[in-house]
Each structure stands twice: as structure tokens, then as C-alpha cells.
Amino acid sequence: MECCDSVCLIKDGWFREINDMWPGHYFALKVDSVLSCVKSDYQDIMVLKTTNHGNALILDGVIQCTEKDEFAYQEMIAFLPLCSHPNPERVLIVGGGDGGVAREVDKHPLVKKIVQIEIDQKVIDASKKYLPNMAKGFNSSKLELKVCDGFEYMKCHKNEFDVIITDSTDPIGPASALFSESYFSLLKGALRSGGIICSQGGTAWNDIETVKKTLDHCRRHFKEVRYENMFV
Amino acid sequence: MECCDSVCLIKDGWFREINDMWPGHYFALKVDSVLSCVKSDYQDIMVLKTTNHGNALILDGVIQCTEKDEFAYQEMIAFLPLCSHPNPERVLIVGGGDGGVAREVDKHPLVKKIVQIEIDQKVIDASKKYLPNMAKGFNSSKLELKVCDGFEYMKCHKNEFDVIITDSTDPIGPASALFSESYFSLLKGALRSGGIICSQGGTAWNDIETVKKTLDHCRRHFKEVRYENMFV
Numbered sequence: 001m002e003c004c005d006s007v008c009l010i011k012d013g014w015f016r017e018i019n020d021m022w023p024g025h026y027f028a029l030k031v032d033s034v035l036s037c038v039k040s041d042y043q044d045i046m047v048l049k050t051t052n053h054g055n056a057l058i059l060d061g062v063i064q065c066t067e068k069d070e071f072a073y074q075e076m077i078a079f080l081p082l083c084s085h086p087n088p089e090r091v092l093i094v095g096g097g098d099g100g101v102a103r104e105v106d107k108h109p110l111v112k113k114i115v116q117i118e119i120d121q122k123v124i125d126a127s128k129k130y131l132p133n134m135a136k137g138f139n140s141s142k143l144e145l146k147v148c149d150g151f152e153y154m155k156c157h158k159n160e161f162d163v164i165i166t167d168s169t170d171p172i173g174p175a176s177a178l179f180s181e182s183y184f185s186l187l188k189g190a191l192r193s194g195g196i197i198c199s200q201g202g203t204a205w206n207d208i209e210t211v212k213k214t215l216d217h218c219r220r221h222f223k224e225v226r227y228e229n230m231f232v
Numbered sequence: 233m234e235c236c237d238s239v240c241l242i243k244d245g246w247f248r249e250i251n252d253m254w255p256g257h258y259f260a261l262k263v264d265s266v267l268s269c270v271k272s273d274y275q276d277i278m279v280l281k282t283t284n285h286g287n288a289l290i291l292d293g294v295i296q297c298t299e300k301d302e303f304a305y306q307e308m309i310a311f312l313p314l315c316s317h318p319n320p321e322r323v324l325i326v327g328g329g330d331g332g333v334a335r336e337v338d339k340h341p342l343v344k345k346i347v348q349i350e351i352d353q354k355v356i357d358a359s360k361k362y363l364p365n366m367a368k369g370f371n372s373s374k375l376e377l378k379v380c381d382g383f384e385y386m387k388c389h390k391n392e393f394d395v396i397i398t399d400s401t402d403p404i405g406p407a408s409a410l411f412s413e414s415y416f417s418l419l420k421g422a423l424r425s426g427g428i429i430c431s432q433g434g435t436a437w438n439d440i441e442t443v444k445k446t447l448d449h450c451r452r453h454f455k456e457v458r459y460e461n462m463f464v
Contacts, residue, residue, distance in 0.1 A: 016260070023262075024284025028248070030256045052256025069437065205301065205463070231437070231463035 006046045006061050007037055015048055015056075017063050021170060022206040029053055029063070035130050040122035042174040047130040055130050057098055059123070060173050070100055070134060076230045078104035081163045081198035082111070088162045089113065092190065094150040094178065095200075096167035097123030102137030102145075105165070114143045115161075117150040119174055151177060154186040161190055166199035171210055179210065181217040188221045201227060238278045238293050239269055247280055247288075249295050253402060254438040261285055261295070267362050272354035274406040279362040287362050289330055291355070292405050302332055302366060308462045310336035313395045313430035314343070320394045321345065324422065326382040326410065327432075328399035329355030334369030334377075337397070346375045347393075349382045351406055383409060386418040393422055398431035403442055411442065413449040420453045433459060 009016050014028045030051040037046045046058040054067025065073065078101050082088045091105050093116040105114050118124055124147070127135040138145060146153065150166075164187050168175040177183060178199070187197045197218075202210045204227075211227065218225040241248050246260045262283040269278045278290040286299025297305065310333050314320045323337050325348040337346050350356055356379070359367040370377060378385065382398075396419050400407040409415060410431070419429045429450075434442045436459075443459065450457040 014258075024282060025262065026246075026260045028258050028260060050256060229463060231461060 006044050006058060007034060009061055010034070010048075015050075015058070015063075017061070019062060021062075021172065027063070029056055029066070036126055038122060038126070040120050042120045043123075043169075045120075045122055045126050047126055057123075057127065057131060059169050062170055062172075064169065065098055065100065065131075065134070067131065067133065070098075072230055074100035074104045074134070076228065077101060077165055077167060077198055077200065079108075080228060081165060081196040082108045085162055085194070085196050088196075090161045090163075090192070091115070092117070092154075092157075092161040092164040094164065094166045094168070095119075095175070096137075096165070098127040098131050098134040099124070099137035100131075100134035101165055101167045102140055102143055103134060104137070106137060106140035106142055111142060114140060116143060116145045117153045118145070118147055119149055121147045151183065151186060154190045158189050159192055162192055162195050164190060164195070164197045166197070168200050170202065179214055179217075181220065184217045184221045197222070204229070238276050238290060239266060241293055242266070242280075247282075247290070247295075249293070251294060253294075253404065259295070261288055261298070268358055270354055270358070272352050274352045275355075275401075277352075277354055277358050279358055289355075289359065289363060291401050294402055294404075296401065297330055297332065297363075297366070299363065299365065302330075304462055306332035306336045306366070308460065309333060309397055309399060309430055309432065311340075312460060313397060313428040314340045317395055317426070317428050320428075322393045322395075322424070323347070324349070324386075324389075324393040324396040326396065326398045326400070327351075327407070328369075328397070330359040330363055330366040331356070331369035332363075332366035333397055333399045334372055334375055335366060336369070338369060338372035338374055343374060346372060348375060348377045349385045350377070350379055351381055353379045383415065383418060386422045390421050391424055394424055394427050396422060396427070396429045398429070400432050402434065411446055411449075413452065416449045416453045429454070436461070 010031055015031050016026050016028045018026045032049040032051050035047040035049050043060045048056045050056050056066040057064040089112045091111055091114045093101050097118040168178040171179040201214045204211050242263055247263050248258050248260045250258045264281040264283050267279040267281050275292045280288045282288050288298040289296040320342055321344045323343055323346045325333050329350040400410040403411040433446045436443050
């Protein structure tokens, strides 16, 4: 998708999240102004100032978060696995380029070390500039941030983490590999014994087939698998 | 709202649920055709054939249900109170003009009698014609359907029901009284000892103030009050 395509999703002052992933319906946000629209090596990155939801990060035309309600997602994807583990000392975050998950993981008193692997430096840059309340996660003294490919990183880091959180985009573009079975196999290999993973798994109402497939992948590699919902 | 206003919410083949109750965002459904659009004494009633969500009932420009996902709402609002009561013999439904709640309540083996009070005959008529899988609730042999005002009915029927379910529209138009404190006082009076109510209470993300106010009203009249979410 070219950058101009994202801007073209704005019509009559509304950004319309029209996408083939959810045919027949869309969600729209009223736009005050376009703060930024750049094209990285991986995706189209747009930041909107909305009238009622604060600033919104849009990747490849899909809303990733808005300042108004991002806490609901970040808190859930971070604290479900952290609070399910007796001693989550070492945490890996894959994705999460807005910094919001790092901000939440940093708060857990038993976490000593956070490694974050984000593939797209331009998402980090846009978030630091326009989403400062999320990007403050990058200031965590526990954090080691690496701009590289999560697949490649995990191939060389086995048996290292108590919790791994995948905060990915939807299964198109750069994140599609993060929904494959080989990804969940890599996650298992990077975990210490007793480790827990928590991954963005899609929305059942939008694409039940992807959710089912992802759960099947997980069940092949993990003893206990659960699907949790958060509505924003 | 005049009937033509509802149709005007359709643009470029999309019905856009634009409403002052949720400023700054809206949800949209792709429309195949407008099956019906009539104005009753109470509200503007439109039924759309959508491309991916089956037929959709729209009252005063607000989506009430779609055939694709209505079960999630109907099952929850019916079975939460029914399964929380040891012997829900007599059930009152206020609203629910599409018939979906009656369909679910009928399934509970301990329910002997259902009284339903719907104010708008034209909603019942439209549902029978265009939403037959919901309107089959009106065929329940346990059901006594009355087209009248729920407030007036309950003033004359005290201490009669084990469970009362309010399946209302949002707090504008004919349903606004169903969010007032005096309504919850009436509900309590119509309940038998040990009775349970379950009411559509709005969406926290859209209008937290209405949700808080409704919960406050409930707490004044009931010992135990809970707020449950269903995302469709």
C-alpha cells in the first residue's frame, strides 16, 4: 500500500478502516489532522490527530492504537502472562513499536530484564514524536531495544525468557510470519522451562479462521492454550 | 428523526452509524438493499439487507441487531439472569421487539410463563417479516405478548416475576425512560422475592456516564449489581 492509499482512506474528515480482512463492515475515526504519513521498508505509517480519541497510529491502513483506549490492550497483553508466571524475571517483547507494552512490563516488580525486538525503526520514531505516553516505555532502565527481525533473533536465543509477548499487527504485511506455526515453535524454543507466551491473536468476529488456525499452532507446541478478548 | 434521515445515513453503499451518543467514531455496514423503512408513532424503523451480516434492524439510525451476530447478545441477556436464579418460572421481557430474547428465554426448561411488553407493534411486524429467526420467539407457547408501555404495565403488576429482562434501545427516544431511577424502582416492585433483573445498560467505551448513572440507580434498589460486557 502506498502512503497516499492510507490518506485516501480519509474522506469527508473521517478515517475509514476499510480492509479486506473484515469484509462488509468498517470502523471510522473523525480526523482533526494528519500528523505524519511516511513509508518505511516494511509498511505505510500514518499518525492522525483525531477529534475524540487522541492521536492514532495507523499501519498499512489499519488502526493499531489510539491514545484514548490503548491502555486496555497494553495492560491486558502485558499483565495476563506476567501475572500468570511465578517469577517473570526475563521478558521478550516482539513488535510493540509504540512502546506501550514495554511501559506496562516495566511496572511489574519481578521483571529484571526486558528485551524488545521491533523490526521497524520508523514506527519507533513516529511513536516517540506523536505517542509520547506510549513511547515512554522505551525509557525503561530494564529495556534493551533491538531493531531487527524477531525470527532471526529467536533462532540464536534459546531457553532465555520467562515470558514472551508478541504485540504484532494483523496477519498481513510484515507480521504475517508471526501467525505461522514455525513462529510458535521458535517462541517455545526461546522460553525457559515453565515459560509463558502471550500473542495478539486476531479478533474472532472479524476472522474466526485465523484465530482457530493460530490456536491450533499453539496447541501443537504448548500444553495450555487460552483465548482472551478485550473490546475497545 | 424522519425516515429519510435514516436512509441518508447510507452513502456509497455503506450504512454509517453516525450518532451524537458516540462522537468522533462510527461503525459501518455494507448495504445490499433497503428492505424496509417506516416511521412508527415511536421511532424510525429501517431494515437493511447487508452484504456480510445478514439482515440488520436499525431504529432511529442505530443498529439494534444483525442476523450474523445477534445470538451473542440475546443469549447473554437471557441466560445470565435465568441461570443465576434457582427457579425462574415467571419471566417478564420489556422491549425485545425483534423476538430474539423470547426465543432464548423459551429454551430454559424451568420457565413456565413469559410476559413480553413491547411498545411498538411496527417493530414486531418488521421483525416477523425480515428477521424470522429472531421473531420465531413470538411463537413460544409460554409467551403472552402485550403491545403497551412497560412503565404502565409494571405499575399494575407487583410481586409477579422471578426474572425481568429489559431489552431496550439506547437511552434516546422511546427507551430513555428505561434508564431512569424510577424505572428500576418499578422493576423491583414487579419482582417476586429473590428476583433478578437484567437490563441493557449501554457501552462503557461509548458513554461511561450513562453506565455509571444506571449502575447507581440499580445500587439504590438492589443488593447485588454487576456490569457484564459482550463484544459484537
